[in-house]
Amino acid sequence: MxxxxxxxxxxxxxxxxxxxxxxxxxxxxxxxxxxxxxxxxxxxxxxxxxxxxxxxxxxxxxxxxxxxxxxxxxxxxxxxxxxxxxxxxxxxxxxxxxxxxxxxxxxxxxxxxxxxxxxxxxxxxxxxxxxxxxxxxxxxxxxxxxxxxxxxxxxxxxxxxxxxxxxxxxxxxxxxxQKNLVSNIFEGPDRLKCITKDSVTLSILPMAHAFGSTSAFLSIIYCGSELYMLGRKPTIGALMKSFEVIRPTILGSVPLIFEKIYSKKVAPLIGGKPLFRFLVKRDWTKKIFFRLIGRKFREAFGGRLECAIIGGAALAEEVEEFLNMGQIPFVLGYGMTESAPLITFQSREDARRGSVGSAITDVEIAIEDPEEGTGIGEILVKGPSVMKGYLKNPEATAEMLTDEGWLRTGDRGYLDQDGYLYLKGRSKNVIVGPSGENIYPEVIESLISASPFVDEVLVYAEDHKIVSRVFPNKEYVDRMEKGEKEEQRGQWLESLKREVNSKLPMASKIVHMIEEKVPFIKTASNKIKRDENINRDS
CATH class of the missing domain: 3.40.50.12780 (ANL, N-terminal domain)
Structure with a gap:
């Protein structure tokens, strides 16, 4: 032990x-x-x-x-x-x-x-x-x-x-x-190797959330670290002030927090000047430019961030690219409440782009019914941290846990030959295209959310057509449209649709892009509640 x-x-x-x-x-x-x-x-x-x-x-x-x-x-x-x-x-x-x-x-x-x-x-x-x-x-x-x-x-x-x-x-x-929880505490810090008794961490997730209580609390005190709690909703303004006061060396977060900081602070900078837009079109100039921005980004976190731990879901590709090129130290993990929560984790030395790492010790991962060619299927998990079941809900427990003890995550992904996991989306969110191909809305959402015009996005199918609903970054939209003629305003939405569609295969192209007037309804961990928002009026 x-x-x-x-x-x-x-x-x-x-x-x-x-x-x-x-x-x-x-x-x-x-x-x-x-x-x-x-x-x-x-x-x-x-x-x-x-x-x-x-x-x-x-x-x-x-x-x-x-x-x-x-x-x-x-x-x-x-x-x-x-x-x-x-x-x-x-x-x-x-x-x-x-x-x-x-x-x-x-x-x-x-x-x-x-x-x-x-x-x-x-x-x-x-x-x-x-x-x-x-x-x-x-x-x-x-x-x-x-x-x-x-x-x-x-x-x-x-x-x-x-x-x-x-x-x-x-x-x-x-x-x-008790064993579910304690068996899940050690692996993250042990792989990361930089969380010590000298570390200073800022906890920004609620303790009533599995990531907030296990990974961002129990795993931190396991190392004897100094831990500070935000004690309020993690708005960008509250976070920036807290980073200035606490100056954390370690920060745990869900992807959405970093994606929001990127969309609020980085994307507007890139899109704000023709020179910057030119620089990011070429790999070598983009790398230099992102490195310069990355320095300011690290300063915004208090200037001494040694590692950001991002877990719970896949990170938007554009944000991951920026963090890499900007030399902002981070690792990715994957988990869910039903596994207490950690399932996979990276080490800083062996991170692979697009992957959320490999299985933690004593945890097994299997891919059920993998697609031919891609290897993508439902992710199954087995190990000592898998839940006992759902309270007073034997039917849901039976759906989630197999007779052999495998947990059905409901997520889709694939394993490479070395056992590294790559997430593609939720099984229940998959859209079946006109020719039977699988379309992952999360991939389209990732492309859209990279735009500085966008604060939040939701993609789904309606009458066999791809629909995107977008809640804009109003401050940026107003700034960019300032001085434009009345008839030219509001064209950013159509322009964004064309830009995103140029990067998508025919079956995945967006037919309707709709502007939302209010933010989406979200979970405790800031994930958009897909079904509730699809069914509400725009």
Whole structure:
């Protein structure tokens, strides 16, 4: 076992972390200084005892709802360290949805932020063992249950129930065991080799998200690093201010964050002057130009970024090219909530363009029904981090897990001869062309999103025709159209369609490109909710 552990449980893991890094700085926020790991450990231990005194013990379920803060993290660790099950719920879900998920998970107790308590209004807390206010751990409701005894935590104990993105009726509760979580902590940092006790990281993803809690939190404290939480929605403005304050050496993010920074900061610069547009048309001048821009890009991250860790989905090709040519250090990974989440990861020395890396230790990948010629098929995964199943949903569990223990990811891709994985899109999103060819909307979206005119994009088929809906970068559009005659305005959309279609095969060409008036509806990890947005009016 790794890390000197005798078993893969959160209590053993965190005790080892505190033992190794007691005097190092551990966790803070953009506004608050970090405390030491010793203080972190003492706070978690105190909270464990408080929970036990309230009758919350092994087998209990505790809902945790609030903005991601050190107090959120302490509650999360304390709950799992006594063998109880954490039930994280996104704080920006509608109030009725939060209440529904708390009830659906059969939560015994609640840890809620003051803001969430205020939103709940006249809520009946009497069925719960306790209500603990997250901000200061004050007990606001105590049912008076008999104190729970501390029991041994086992690897197969249910550690957390994470809800997948979607509307309430479609959210699934992913059940992850103690072993699922702990077995997924080590591989990313071990391959990367640059996350150490001297690293400074900024956590920008919510802790109620698998990437935010495992890869961007547990994997970071495994290395004894200094971790700061953003504690708010990761808008470009909030991020830029935080980079200036924290000056992170390590940054974990989903692709969309980097794609947005690229579209807001880099693409407008490239498209803004004829000389710059000329420079990016030739490989050798593009490389020099991107290297110069890359220097400024690194400065925007605080000037000492050693590596950006980008995971969860494929990165837009244009953005990956810019990061490479701009000499901005980054690695890609791939995962999903149902695998706790990491499935593949790169090392900095062996990264391959377009690939999200190879399988982490003890994880197997198979491609089901690969297409002839391309090798593209559905990605299947097996390993110790694969979920126990979906809460109260045996039908969905049976669809997702095969009898042999393989997890159906719903993603399509292929493996090269060395076992490196390349993502092509979601199985359910594939569009079948007029001659039976597979069209991947994500590929078209990647081409469109590279334009400085575009902030968000969604591609799908309607009546056998390819449709693209675009939410523009309004600031850039207004700047570029300033001074143009009235009849010339708005032509950027048609021009963009022609440009993108020139790069696509006939079957994939866009027939209709529509401008959206408001941003798309998104998940907690900033992914566009495809079905909901397709069905809404433009």
């Amino acid at each position: 790794k890390f000197g552990l005798t078993k893969y449980t959160i209590d053993c893991f965190f005790k080892r972390v505190v033992e190794l890094y007691a005097d190092e700085l551990s966790i803070g926020t953009v506004e608050r200084e970090a405390i030491t790991y010793r203080e972190f450990g003492e706070s978690v231990a105190s909270l464990e005892n408080k929970f036990l005194s309230l009758g919350i013990g092994r087998g209990s379920r505790v809902a945790i709802v609030g903005v991601s803060t050190p107090e959120w993290a302490m509650a999360y660790l304390a709950v799992m360290s006594i063998g109880a099950t954490a039930v994280p719920v996104m704080e920006d879900f509608p109030v009725d949805d939060i209440k529904y998920l708390i009830d659906f998970a059969e939560s015994d107790a609640l840890v809620l932020s003051e803001q969430i308590i205020a939103k709940f209004g006249e809520y009946d807390y009497t069925p719960f063992k306790a209500l603990v206010r997250m901000d200061d751990y004050e007990i606001l409701h105590n049912r008076g249950d008999k104190p729970a005894a501390r029991e041994e935590v086992k690897e197969d104990d249910l550690a957390e129930i994470l809800f997948t993105s979607g509307t309430t009726g479609h959210s699934k509760g992913v059940m992850l065991t």
